[in-house]
Amino acid sequence: MRSNLGNLAADVDAAVIDALALIPRIVARDHTVWQEDPTEVADRLGWLDAPDRAAGQIEQLRTIADDLVADGITDVVLTGMGGSSLYPEVLTSTFGSAPGYPRLHVLDSTDPAAVLAVERNVPWTTTVVVAASKSGGTVETRSHLARFTARLEDVHGTGAGRHLIAITDPGSDLEKLATDAGYRAVVHGQPDVGGRYSALTPFGLLPAAILGLDLDAHLAPAAGVLALARTEDRANTPVVLGAVLATAARRGRDKLTLLLPDEVASFGAWVEQLVAESTGKHGAGLLPILDDDADELLGRLGEDRVIVALGDRPGTDDLAAAGAPVVQLPWEGPEQLTAEVVRWEVATAVAGALLGLNPFDQPDVQAAKAATAEVLDAAAGGPVDLPATGDAAEVLDTVAPGGYLALLAFVTPGGDDEGHVRAAARRLRERLKVPVTVGIGPRYLHSTGQLHKGGPAGGGFLVVVGEDAEDADVPGAAYSFGQLKRAQAAGDIRALRDAGRPVVRLDVAQVRELS
Numbered sequence: 134m135r136s137n138l139g140n141l142a143a144d145v146d147a148a149v150i151d152a153l154a155l156i157p158r159i160v161a162r163d164h165t166v167w168q169e170d171p172t173e174v175a176d177r178l179g180w181l182d183a184p185d186r187a188a189g190q191i192e193q194l195r196t197i198a199d200d201l202v203a204d205g206i207t208d209v210v211l212t213g214m215g216g217s218s219l220y221p222e223v224l225t226s227t228f229g230s231a232p233g234y235p236r237l238h239v240l241d242s243t244d245p246a247a248v249l250a251v252e253r254n255v256p257w258t259t260t261v262v263v264a265a266s267k268s269g270g271t272v273e274t275r276s277h278l279a280r281f282t283a284r285l286e287d288v289h290g291t292g293a294g295r296h297l298i299a300i301t302d303p304g305s306d307l308e309k310l311a312t313d314a315g316y317r318a319v320v321h322g323q324p325d326v327g328g329r330y331s332a333l334t335p336f337g338l339l340p341a342a343i344l345g346l347d348l349d350a351h352l353a354p355a356a357g358v359l360a361l362a363r364t365e366d367r368a369n370t371p372v373v374l375g376a377v378l379a380t381a382a383r384r385g386r387d388k389l390t391l392l393l394p395d396e397v398a399s400f401g402a403w404v405e406q407l408v409a410e411s412t413g414k415h416g417a418g419l420l421p422i423l424d425d426d427a428d429e430l431l432g433r434l435g436e437d438r439v440i441v442a443l444g445d446r447p448g449t450d451d452l453a454a455a456g457a458p459v460v461q462l463p464w465e466g467p468e469q470l471t472a473e474v475v476r477w478e479v480a481t482a483v484a485g486a487l488l489g490l491n492p493f494d495q496p497d498v499q500a501a502k503a504a505t506a507e508v509l510d511a512a513a514g515g516p517v518d519l520p521a522t523g524d525a526a527e528v529l530d531t532v533a534p535g536g537y538l539a540l541l542a543f544v545t546p547g548g549d550d551e552g553h554v555r556a557a558a559r560r561l562r563e564r565l566k567v568p569v570t571v572g573i574g575p576r577y578l579h580s581t582g583q584l585h586k587g588g589p590a591g592g593g594f595l596v597v598v599g600e601d602a603e604d605a606d607v608p609g610a611a612y613s614f615g616q617l618k619r620a621q622a623a624g625d626i627r628a629l630r631d632a633g634r635p636v637v638r639l640d641v642a643q644v645r646e647l648s
Contacts, residue, residue: 134373135461137453138377138458138459139457141386144383145373145377145380148376148487149372152483152486153365153367154365156362156369157365159483162175162181164178167486167490167491167492173493173494174493177493179323179326180331184355184356184359185359187334187335187352190320190335191348191349194338194339197317198342198343201234201235202234202235205259206259206261207235207236207256207259208235208238208255208259208260208261209235209236210262211237211238211340212240212264212265212273212274212281213265213266213271214576215328215329215579216328216329216330216331216406217266217267217271217331218240219241219406219580220337221265221336221340222239222402223402223403223470224237224340224341224344225237227396227467227470228346229344231344232345234343234344235344237340237343238251238254238255240277241575241576242546242573242576243273243575243614243617243621244543244544244599244601245601245604245613245614245615246545246548246603248277248280248614252281257285257287258288260296261297262278262296262297262298263298263299263300263339264307265300265301266301266307267301267302267305267336268301268305269301269308273575276607276614279608280614282297285297293314294314294316294317297311297316298317298339300320300321300335301320301321303321303324322334323335329407329410332403333352333355333474338351338352350468351470352471353471354470354471354472355471355475358370358371358472358475359475362475370476371475371476371478372480372483374441374476374477374479374480375481375484375486376487378419378439379483379484379487382418382419382488385436385437386436386438386458387417387420388419388420388435388437388439388568389408389439390421390422390439390568391404391405391421391423391442392425392427392441392446392448392449393443393446394446394464397470400443400473402423403474405423405580407477407481409421409580409584410498410580411485411493412484412492412584412588413584413588414490414494414496414497415490416589417589418584418589419439419484420537420584422438422570424558424570424571425562425568427446427447427448427451428447428448428451429562430452431448431451431455432563433563433566434455434456436456439457439458440453440459440460442459444461445461449461462476495583497586498583501582501586501628502578502624505621505625506624507624508620508627509611509612509620512612512616514611514612519623520623522638522640522643523637523638523639524637525595525647527635528635529593531635534566534567535567536592537568537570538565538567538568538570538595539570539571539592539593540557540558540644541594541595541597542571543573543574543619543621544573544574544598544641546573546576551573553644554597554641555571558570560647560648564648574618575618578625585632586629586634594634595637595638595639596622596626596629596638597639597644598619598638598640599641600641601615604616
């Protein structure tokens with residue numbers, strides 16, 4: 134790990150001393166490192182030895198994956214949100230499937246076109262659906278599961294259960310459903326590990342096994358960094374990184390700009406959720422920035438940036454020379470992915486401790502969920518009313534240096550509308566000279582949504598809702614996927630307004646005109 138911290142260096146050195154002093158208490162799982170109240174801390178520290186405990190489940194996971202191959206399964210659809218989907222997405226986009234193993238499709242969207250694209254592009258005779266949810270009650274996952282179960286029943290009749298797998302915590306509603314319906318397998322997560330820290334539990338490891346990865350080799354780098362993180366030595370890079378993040382946030386450098394190799398670009402979304410949802414509360418927190426290019430950033434480098442690069446990324450020396458604190462983490466290739474998972478988990482937990490925050494709760498996430506439910510209830514199965522579209526200037530005029538703009542788009546992931554949103558974001562970065570992020574709904578609700586409402590003030594929000602050329606029903610529900618998507622957009626607008634954030638709804642045509 135190399136760094137050029139500029140005028141943060143002395144404060145970081147002091148923070149490192151404080152952080153290293155916490156290590157014995159963290160290893161002992163002393164919840165008072167974060168807060169006196171043990172709620173959502175004492176029962177959330179299982180990630181500290183999750184890779185070690187995973188060894189006891191590897192054989193089960195291998196057997197499930199090998200049986201899929203033996204039974205001729207060609208495709209697996211994984212439905213989950215947040216921590217249940219982001220790491221599997223990293224795995225499939227980084228490694229793909231080993232020869233002979235199924236293709237893995239990860240679905241975390243309620244956009245009807247996205248749901249229908251998966252449904253129409255997999256061979257249902259040789260497809261298995263994996264529903265991943267710790268609680269078993271996630272509305273998106275339960276909706277996907279209802280639709281895909283009906284599709285499997287159309288093809289396999291009473292044998293549909295052989296094409297369904299659940300990953301969930303013991304005793305959840307999903308486990309009961311899976312048991313009653315005769316699912317192929319029910320795999321238990323680790324109840325003392327929160328969703329965003331669950332990558333190295335079965336929520337991440339069963340997808341890894343399904344792709345044909347060697348689980349022992351996959352976990353080995355994690356074990357090495359976990360051992361390092363337990364030491365009280367300045368070579369403890371996870372703790373040093375946590376000290377840098379906390380110091381940067383205290384000094385107003387709360388825009389964490391990530392520069393990643395193309396081969397693991399999707400890892401940014403996993404870090405984004407971990408850091409934003411863990412630190413973005415009580416008016417504090419770090420906002421990860423994923424879409425900036427180092428060379429382009431030089432022309433609009435504000436005083437609110439801290440740069441973390443994975444490996445030797447072009448342009449980092451110029452950024453440091455321009456006054457931005459820069460950390461370069463070692464990178465030897467995708468095989469060290471789980472080492473970075475542990476490094477960032479420890480760093481985030483340490484940063485939370487130094488900032489006086491509980492990095493394991495998400496107090497503002499429920500607001501958008503509750504508002505969504507209220508919108509759906511009010512619709513009573515009929516059309517979902519969205520707030521009227523507004524003038525983007527109402528939000529853009531509020532964004533000042535040190536702030537940020539978020540484009541929150543309920544559109545088809547990877548579709549033309551997302552392209553228009555991202556193009557608008559690029560134009561607005563150059564115009565406003567502040568960070569401009571893009572969140573695709575509803576994924577961002579389980580990620581940066583916490584920080585948007587609970588983190589530092591200064592953000593402006595443009596919520597974009599795409600039109601649906603075709604809808605998709607949710608069997609057994611009083612709403613369709615199109616209605617759910619619109620309700621989630623309306624619910625988040627309401628939650629943002631209740632939090633005092635400037636927010637306007639736009640349609641895609643208005644986004645195309647933004648400059």
